[in-house]
Amino acid sequence: MPKPFLIIQLRPEDETADNEFESIKLYGGLADHDMIRVRAEVSGLPALDLNDYAAIIVGGSPFNVSEVEDQKSTIQKQVETDFFELFDAIVDWDFPFLGCCSGNGLLGSYCGATISRKYGEPVGGVNIELTEAGRLDPLLEGLPDSFRVLLGHKEACDALPPGCVLLATNESCPVQMFRLKKNIYATQFHPEGDAQGFIVRIHAYKHYGYFPPESAQQLIETVENEHVPEAQSILRRFVELYR
Numbered sequence: 001m002p003k004p005f006l007i008i009q010l011r012p013e014d015e016t017a018d019n020e021f022e023s024i025k026l027y028g029g030l031a032d033h034d035m036i037r038v039r040a041e042v043s044g045l046p047a048l049d050l051n052d053y054a055a056i057i058v059g060g061s062p063f064n065v066s067e068v069e070d071q072k073s074t075i076q077k078q079v080e081t082d083f084f085e086l087f088d089a090i091v092d093w094d095f096p097f098l099g100c101c102s103g104n105g106l107l108g109s110y111c112g113a114t115i116s117r118k119y120g121e122p123v124g125g126v127n128i129e130l131t132e133a134g135r136l137d138p139l140l141e142g143l144p145d146s147f148r149v150l151l152g153h154k155e156a157c158d159a160l161p162p163g164c165v166l167l168a169t170n171e172s173c174p175v176q177m178f179r180l181k182k183n184i185y186a187t188q189f190h191p192e193g194d195a196q197g198f199i200v201r202i203h204a205y206k207h208y209g210y211f212p213p214e215s216a217q218q219l220i221e222t223v224e225n226e227h228v229p230e231a232q233s234i235l236r237r238f239v240e241l242y243r
Helices: 014-028 074-093 102-111 132-136 195-204 213-223 229-242
Strands: 005-009 035-039 055-058 097-100 121-130 146-153 164-169 177-180 184-187
Touching: 005 014, 014 035, 014 195, 014 229, 055 102, 055 229, 074 102, 097 102, 102 177, 102 184, 121 132, 121 195, 121 213, 132 164, 146 195, 146 229, 195 213
Parallel strands: 005 035, 005 055, 055 097, 097 184
Antiparallel strands: 121 146, 121 164, 164 177, 177 184
16 A cells, blocks of 8 residues: 655644645645644644655744744744754655645754745745756656745745755745755745635734735735646656655
């Protein structure tokens, strides 16, 4: 029997977490029996044996790695500690991993990159460009040199993490996607993102500092017209590559 994909989530709100999970399932082409779900924001990560899984996918979060340490909640500190321990095993094995948005910050920080608010981007759609390495990568090969993605983040990697390969970039946030070793990936954008899901997040995070609360309706009207099939295809490619 094929091994399941481990879906690790970090969203405290049930509505946003459930929507994200269903989007990963939809765009990854996964069935319920293909997945094991862990909500790490509840009590941290359980003990994990990588032998039990085909790959790991990590979603987004309102947690920020760059937050001043004494401003982080106890559970955020636990999550960061747990992930750094997990990355020790993932990197040692070169285990298949896809970190989306918060997964990008966690992996980038683990690799030694500075994570700051220098390259934060507002909620919405942007174009990203593939690098030469990106055009040759199995997850991106055959995609257009430039395509649309959905994102919204306060922080990002200031520069490419040491030892990693840059796969996608743009002017507003130079590190949009990178790879460590052969099988460890991170995206600053949301490959599971779609208009419906982002509207859910706009409502949920209206007072979290991602955007002025009074601009929520305008953001919703803009996001409603966004279509990001290339970004969403990255999830299915990841699943097909490691299923």
